[in-house]
Amino acid sequence: MRVFFFSLITISVFLFGCDNLASTKKETNDEEKIKNQPITFSLANEEELKKLESLKLDSGYVNLLLPAYNSEENIQKVRRSWSDLHQELGDYLSKNNFDWGVGDSSISLFNKIYFAEDGTIDYYAFKVITPSVSEETTKNFEKLLKEFSSEVKLDLGQNKNFAQCGKSRIMNK
Template sequence: MNNKNATPLYFFLFCLLFLSCGEKKVEKETAKSEDISIYDFANEADKNKFDKLNLDETHPNLLSPQISTTDFDQIMESWTELHQEIGKYLNANDFDWQVDDHNINILHKFYFDPNGKIKSYFFRILNNEVSYSKRKEYAGLVLAFARDYQLPLNRDAQYAQCGKTRYMSN
């Protein structure tokens, strides 16, 4: 084969290789988002799935003073930072709870890998007037937030941070 005929073949092979690499990147990003589980306590199916996981048995709640005896202040700071960042993310995405209440109270259970990446999130919105569609939109935004967020708290094993938080309603 002479060089004149080989050039289109090499170009075709290069394009094929380039496209296949792009597909792998998309698959990896999809897998990354699928690794994070979100559960809404108000959804019975979600609650049942969550209960079967027994995450509280395998992920100690670091916000418990009995568990975090020496670094409780650092853990509280990370909890505060996490919710400030979620609040900023909700605002940046123009999220509106569409309720009359000025405060939205949420029971949160975040489950982390040892490196601080969110793996599972369980929530219960305590304001009864928050609609199903708003809970679903909130869950989607937290999922998007969790894809890129890493708590600045490393441990030797998986852990949780569980408690209540109040967000301002628009």
């Protein structure tokens, strides 16, 4: 029996790492987002980073880890859902036989994800932090990430759009 090719070994959530997530007013270009087709951005690509910043998503998605928006009990639920999401991503990559193409024991990622009220993903910005991962592999990862993002839904429905950002580490082989 083959052990999961990838598994999540650590998640680090930045309590205040997302910029300006205090406003609930949505100021995004909704025509750009097709139902169940999240838009992904590679933060390593300067053009994509500028496009993401131009959407001003941080003003329309609240950070659920801020005590102003959630109780401590709900913050724990948010953290669990974040961890579960990344475990599901690792499982999805494994199921699709994704190969990072490097000998590193784990791959580090930075993620900034914007969710609709119902827990579906609207926008997924990421950066592969592990320097040995090639640009081509990152593009292949982004393709699978987009597919994964259109299928996944957090069991964390809210009455407002919300965002989460942080680092994750996925085991490699």
